[in-house]
Amino acid sequence: MDASIMNGKDLSSGAVSAVRCIANPIKLARLVMEKTPHCFLTDRGAAEFAATMGVPAVPGEQLVTERSRKSLEKEKQEKDAQKADQEKNLGTVGAVALDSKGDVAYATSTGGIVNKMAGRVGDTPCIGSGGYADNDIGAVSTTGHGESILKVNLARLALFHVEQGKTLEEAATMSLGYMKSKLNGLGGIILVNRAGDWAVKWTSESMAWAAAKDGKLHVGIDLDETSITDLP
């Protein structure tokens, strides 16, 4: 599993990759950010750090849901692995937030993509690709084809467009459009800024998302299907 997190207040960041047998890799990424002078720990070093921080080890099989198991079986049967990569979101979870002090942040966590080479790391733990947060611009979290996202630095690219005066929606459309036109890469992106504006866009088949603002909950999965309800 891979994860990364960033605080837009001071650009402090934490990331882990190739971690196994812990329940919440994003919490480990946060510990890297808060408890070490480093940004990114991987593999054995990340595991040792987790043990030092008292993060409990969980048997790997307990972390695999029935849904993931079925999805893996289906993936294994897919002949066109590249198509499978591009069209299916395989368990990345991302969040962006604006708090009451006016600070933005992002967090992205993934189990990666199945049927990949051993040792493969995607975009999710890479600051600038899997996400980015800067109070002066906004916060972004991404999902999709990791190799494409890495090549265009999707999160930072979207914020570049915001810096150039584009709205969050325009920035999301432009950065995803660039990735598609250059690399045929598909993905999804969520953004928030200090004014409390937010945007959600994807070029992949579907993306489950939700946004909470001003007492309203917005949710959707497929294009043009958003439902809005009152938050409890």
Ligand code: ASP
């Ligand atoms: N971006 C992730 C990766 O390439 C996968 C995903 O978003 O579903 O590892």
